[in-house]
């Protein structure tokens with residue numbers, strides 16, 4: 278089975294390379310807008326070569342392989358709109374004033390490649406300085422590179438790799454040694470059935486508090502004043518910092534979990550529903566847990582391991598992990614689970630044990 282994995286790294290283009298990259302952003306914007314204009318007239322997404330004419334020969338000076346991807350992106354945006362119009366509007370023209378710019382180049386004949394952990398080669402741009410924090414073995418094939426400039430005016434490359442894994446069917450007879458259940462907790466990031474309570478890192482909490490403060494300060498500034506612009510810039514920077522720190526925290530946790538366990542059981546939660554949660558801390562971090570589960574599932578699968586999803590209606594919180602009794606009147610505010618059998622334990626820890634047991638039951642059912 279073929280799988281994809283993406284790695285986003287910082288790149289450091291020199292002056293000339295910056296000019297070339299910015300120009301390629303412009304060319305792809307031009308392509309996108311002209312294809313969209315044509316679509317609005319004819320109802321068809323034309324081939325990008327139809328855009329070429331005498332007046333825009335400069336289009337050929339940039340990496341032309343990126344145009345096919347830009348066309349594909351437009352097509353996807355249009356398809357998304359017709360599939361789900363209430364969620365996706367019709368595509369709009371791209372502005373050169375937009376702070377975020379990007380283009381994607383497909384790899385053919387090794388024309389784009391990661392040379393080492395400090396250098397990436399791109400067609401027309403040449404060899405770029407980069408910080409590649411993870412190198413893949415030669416089994417991973419580089420498929421495409423997306424170059425972007427973010428709202429902080431820094432440049433990034435997203436490397437998309439393809440790799441082959443054994444299919445799940447081949448793996449069912451492997452013995453699973455280490456299993457753990459994880460409960461999505463209100464007070465913690467998560468609670469494991471081995472008794473570990475995973476907290477949010479302090480630096481992340483500190484920055485989130487800073488973010489709220491900054492937002493308040495911004496709201497008190499006169500719009501478009503010097504101070505307002507300054508605060509806006511600070512805010513954008515902090516947003517990116519938090520995003521990176523969160524990613525880093527999740528990546529480390531995923532690595533640790535997938536190294537330590539063969540099977541992880543988790544509740545099949547509806548993350549959209551959860552984001553309606555009023556608890557402030559949880560609201561802020563909500564998508565972190567979803568991101569964590571997605572990445573963990575990926576990583577486990579890659580190593581021939583498994584993530585098992587327990588039905589969200591399974592009463593993991595209400596059930597006593599010791600005797601199996603179901604407690605009817607359990608409230609969200611009850612942080613300790615007490616049962617007539619004498620079992621007294623943390624509510625989330627109790628739930629994580631139930632999730633682990635239910636996961637094991639599902640796995641047995643599957644393998645019989």
Ligand SMILES: [Zn+2]
Nearest residue numbers: 597600616618
């Ligand atoms: Zn009990």
